[in-house]
Amino acid sequence: MATFYEVKQLICRLLGRRNIDDNDDDITLELRLYRGEQENKQITIFNDELLELYNKVSNMKYNGLELYSDETYEMALDIDYFTIRDQEFPLISDDNINGISYEVSYPTVEYSLYLLMLIKDVMNQQQGHRSRIPPMRLRRRPLERDFSNGESTLETILPKMIGEFSLKIKVKNRIYTSLNVFTRMKTAFVFEFMYRTGNALVEFLDILDMFPMNNIMHSRSSETQMDIPPLRKYTEDVVDYYKQALASNDPYIKYISFYHVMEYFYDEVFKRKMVTDLKNKITHPDFSYKDEDKIYEIAMFVKNRLRMNDETGQGNELESLKYVLKEYVSIDDLKARISTIDPNALNYYQNKKVAFCNAPVIGWLDSEGVFTQIAKRIYFTRNSLVHSKSGKNKERYRPYQDEKQLQLEIPLVKAVAEAIIINSSEIV
Structure with a gap:
């Protein structure tokens, strides 16, 4: 897994600052003037704050793009239609009876940092080749616009830097929740979302699928509000077939997937x-x-x-x-x-x-x-x-x-x- 200083370097590089020293100094970055603004915007990355976040994420459990603890679970989703994002999200469903909450929105700061750690791992594996940062959905200029009139912290910067959405599941009053249990909850939410909206809710396969090096962007259909939490446990394999059917525009694939x-x-x-x-x-x-x-x-x-x-x-x-x-x-x-x-x-x-x-x-x-x-x-x-x-x-x-x-x-x-x-x- 990427080291603290590697992650710190990557964040600064994404924000336009290259070749910082590997030390415990705070880093102040200046975003160039965005058209219509009167003065440039400064962002300070406090070393202690970033280190605390890094240690927290390092102590969490993970499986591919899944990041989880005893009470929380988060997984990246492939949702690309920006107009619907602005109008319809976040999606929030609370199962008060079973003490479970579901949310689809920009990722948490913990998950955002975890994805940056995965990106850095890929870059490290490519040593000897030309090192290139994968394209982010929202990069510097959108960040300049979004934070020009508000407070800029790691919690606001990193999720917008990632620019993708994630499914977050939280459980209450439980000492421990396994990955298998979280996976069943995720499967239930994904199926009922697709059933209610008629749209596919697709997970990224891995970090390269999420941020491909060849600049290929994904295109998925829009989603709509879902405020009723799932109250059933579904068979994961058949939900995957259903998901495959909705994700395809080819009637042949749709038919075969539904038949499966x-x-x-x-x-x-x-x-x-x-x-x-x-x-x-x-x-x-x-x-x-x-x-x-x-x-x-x-x-x-x-x-x-x-x-x-x-x-x-x-x-x-x-x-x-x-x-x-x-x-x-x-x-x-x-x-x-x-x-x-x-x-x-x-x-x-x-x-x-x-x-x-x-x-x-x-x-x-x-x-x-x-x-x-x-x-x-x-x-x-x-x-x-x-x-x-x-x-x-x-x-x-x-x-x-x-x-x-x-x-x-x-x-x-x-x-x-x-x-x-x-x-x-x-x-x-």
Whole structure:
């Protein structure tokens, strides 16, 4: 990890002062006159204040871009739309029942310093190459403007110097909170944010993803206010699939990612259904282990139900999808959610097949067959996307040519994925 003097040097360099001595002196920096201002602005970096902050951060725990303690957690988010930033942030949600608070805003001074330490580590690893400071979203001139009429301290300077946003989680009345617990809280907040706003909330992968050396800037969609804290615990893997779907503009990736949410539960639900049905049969009063015909009937039941894959032991995927739908999806709730996404979608699914794969229409009023029809429409479409055999041109998805029609299927799989994520979650 970068030393105190290395971090001090980096901060001064970012603010326009190079080659300071490695000592414990305070450093006064002068920002050049910003247009319209009457006098230059001075910023003083007090050595003791910076050292205290450095020691505090050094004693915290970290994992990649995650910085946490027993009661706090912080993670950088990739949010780039400045107009929305100014209008909508900070986002604050308080779970008073469980003593948890969530906030999306400029990073804390501790997290800002931690990121600068990571940046310096990368620069140290590049010794022998041309050392270059990664581009900041907000650099010197915005700093000059922001602090020309106000007090300039480390707490105001460093977050604006970083220029990114972060998710902050704080817990109350707990002696210790593990990283796994914080991660579950983060996953819950991220999913409910995306569900409520329809926008992706994306985490940076690492410090080079956050501050790339080639000056490539990221571009993400805007976010809106979310003032209700999450009260459920979600499966992190399926939230990641959901996040991937929202983050992409490609309907192909969206569809496959939403489908992965459904596929995630195939084995679990299929096996549960299989065991339940088998128990019912062998405990039925008509069953007798002495009756060879009954034993054979059980054997055929198992064979037909599994249609075994010798390598994986997984059951039939279409049947598995239908079981997952029946387990987690309410048709009335599904129809309501689809209508909020696209008011015309329900009528379209009821009257139009998916032409490029001949997936069936959905009879919403058919209480007996609706789950089968939904499963077939989703599964046949999925197969068309992932299989590209030339001998099945009538069932093969053709990128660009079929893209608009595939886009019409997104509300269905999105609403199904959301229902599965929510109904498979646990109440906090």
